[in-house]
Amino acid sequence: MKDATTRERIIATAQRMNALGINQGASGNVSARVEGGFIVTPTGLPYEELQSADLVHMTMDGNKKGRRAPSSEWRFHRDIYDSRPDIGAVVHTHSAFATTLACLSRPIPAFHYEVAFAGGNDIRCAPYKTFGTQELSEVALEALQGRRACLLAHHGAIAIGSDLDDALRLADKVEALARLYWQTLQVEEPTILDDVEMARIVERFRHYGVR
Numbered sequence: 001m002k003d004a005t006t007r008e009r010i011i012a013t014a015q016r017m018n019a020l021g022i023n024q025g026a027s028g029n030v031s032a033r034v035e036g037g038f039i040v041t042p043t044g045l046p047y048e049e050l051q052s053a054d055l056v057h058m059t060m061d062g063n064k065k066g067r068r069a070p071s072s073e074w075r076f077h078r079d080i081y082d083s084r085p086d087i088g089a090v091v092h093t094h095s096a097f098a099t100t101l102a103c104l105s106r107p108i109p110a111f112h113y114e115v116a117f118a119g120g121n122d123i124r125c126a127p128y129k130t131f132g133t134q135e136l137s138e139v140a141l142e143a144l145q146g147r148r149a150c151l152l153a154h155h156g157a158i159a160i161g162s163d164l165d166d167a168l169r170l171a172d173k174v175e176a177l178a179r180l181y182w183q184t185l186q187v188e189e190p191t192i193l194d195d196v197e198m199a200r201i202v203e204r205f206r207h208y209g210v211r
């Protein structure tokens, strides 16, 4: 895909985050893999004002091309592309319900079968590390082992996918699941689906191409 098309799709994805209500101000960020690196949203610019030239092209060794500074979280974007060849896009949010659970350092267990959308029987919560640091990137990668989404304690959430649509769909799903889990917790701790059932659901999602 041409870089110009990728830039347009990143802007569309970022603006769609606003429409879905999963973005908080300019606190999230979006990127997509391109030849030799990735293109990421800049730091501190509202999505409705984003122009193609505001996006920042980063190489895998951390050099940037562009007039803006990249999102302060570029490190975990880079490290995800580096370690997960199947991944083509990353969506990071501070969406309200996912972040509420993250502030409680609370992973999302298999309280609902759709947790399997993230690739397994839970959506882990990485321990707190300062935003923008290599340490945060490392704990995020660990929480994403065998998964396509995780929470970041006292911070937000990450969803990854084969392309931008895929990652955005999952970011929205994670927020919906976080909200449902939060709601069930208001009544009582929900029972959790067992690992055998969740493995079956993961397999079904794979079989039906639902990701």
Ligand SMILES: [Zn+2]
Binding pocket: 027, 028, 073, 092, 093, 094, 131, 155, 156
């Ligand atoms: Zn963040």
